[in-house]
Amino acid sequence: MNILKSTLDGCNDLFLVVDEKCQKASMQFFSNTGVMALLCHHDHIIHLANMTFASEKQHHALVLLKALFDHLPSNFHVGLLYSISCQLECICRKWGFLKDILPCITFAIFIFHTFCHQWSCQLLYHPCK
Template sequence: MICRHDRVILMANVTSAGEKQYYAVALLEVLFRELPTWWRAGVLYDVGCNLHRSTVKWNLMPKISDRIEWGISVFHAFGHQWPCQCIYHPQKRDGFGLSDGEGCERCWGALKKLISICRVSGVSTRFV
């Protein structure tokens, strides 16, 4: 999780490939535990539209969901359908300014050299 200034706030040990919503939910719950209860936050996420829909459908994060403004990161927005872009594009919403939401991608780009040497290996991944 990265702030709008591209500084790391929280990190999770990602053990499975793909966009898993539970990582984002866990990070958001930890973040909101540390914030004052009257603060709101804008969340830009590659699939923010899907995560927003999941929070409503499955009643995820009931104590904080009304304090979140959802959006999709600018580069990833063009992979979404037009109605989704109209609702979730940060430049079409109030409060996001010129934030592009791509800070995590830039961070991953800088850290990708560490992925292979930090990979967890265990009994289930060894060849016998």
């Protein structure tokens, strides 16, 4: 099921994470502004990526997913909980990113983060639906 562009734009506008103008950490004092981690369901770290930009970029998530699938069997299926999964899946489908592993990923949004998303987005990405 596809989500309307207006819905995705509405979700995108709600998040400070993807706002390049909003800086949470000073680049003047810190070389890394954050860390993105790929965790298993036991909360053990599988891979880490240092973030060196003012805002979260989706290429961090793409690289982490690629690194994960490099070590998994080709028929392995992964459930991905990410605060902006709707945006990540959309760019993957639109630009052909991770096209060889995309069928092996089920995208979902953290339960508490879903309430910040548009209703149609909640219907598709809420983990309990």
